[in-house]
Amino acid sequence: MLEPAIRDLATGKNFAALSVHLPNGQIATHVMWVDATDDQILVNTEIHRAKYKAMQQDPEVTVTVWDATNPYRYGEVRGRVIGEVRGDEARAHIDTLSQRYLGHDYAAQIQSERVVVRIDPVRQRATG
Numbered sequence: 001m002l003e004p005a006i007r008d009l010a011t012g013k014n015f016a017a018l019s020v021h022l023p024n025g026q027i028a029t030h031v032m033w034v035d036a037t038d039d040q041i042l043v044n045t046e047i048h049r050a051k052y053k054a055m056q057q058d059p060e061v062t063v064t065v066w067d068a069t070n071p072y073r074y075g076e077v078r079g080r081v082i083g084e085v086r087g088d089e090a091r092a093h094i095d096t097l098s099q100r101y102l103g104h105d106y107a108a109q110i111q112s113e114r115v116v117v118r119i120d121p122v123r124q125r126a127t128g
Contacts, residue, residue: 001039005126006075009065010036013100016065018043020054028054033097034065041065041077041119044094047086048112055081061119073128079119090114 002010010016016034019027030051035042041063045052055061059081067073085093093116098106 002036002041002077002121003075003124003126006041006065006077006121006124007036007038009067009073009075009126010034010041010063012068014065014068016041016043016063018051019062019064020051021058021060022050022054023057033101034063035093035097039120040082041079041121042093043117043119044090044097045115045117046110046112047115052115052117055117063119067128070128073126075126076124077119077121078123079121081117082120083118085116085118086113090116 015031017029017031019029022028028051032043043063061081062076062078064074064076091114094114095105098104
């Protein structure tokens with residue numbers, strides 16, 4: 001179960017930093033839109049991107065979401081990728097996120113295929 005404070009941050013108009021392990025052992029962090037269910041953090045990306053490939057190889061990730069109006073209020077989830085959703089549902093999800101963050105459907109060209117990555121929390125904490 002996702003802590004309610006973190007779920008609230010992740011379902012608001014707040015950005016997240018997703019950290020993944022690259023195949024060469026380095027850690028890469030990407031600022032991105034985020035979403036959540038009652039149980040999981042959700043990130044939407046494309047299957048050709050390095051972050052997606054890295055999550056396929058090593059499913060251990062960290063997601064930090066901070067409040068856009070008060071960056072001292074944030075939540076961190078250390079978790080594990082446990083599944084994904086593709087197809088029409090993933091496309092609809094990126095439109096939903098774009099509506100939240102930008103006020104219109106997603107307009108960028110999709111180069112490969114959209115995918116919603118589901119992250120189960122292993123350790124989580126909220127502050128502020």
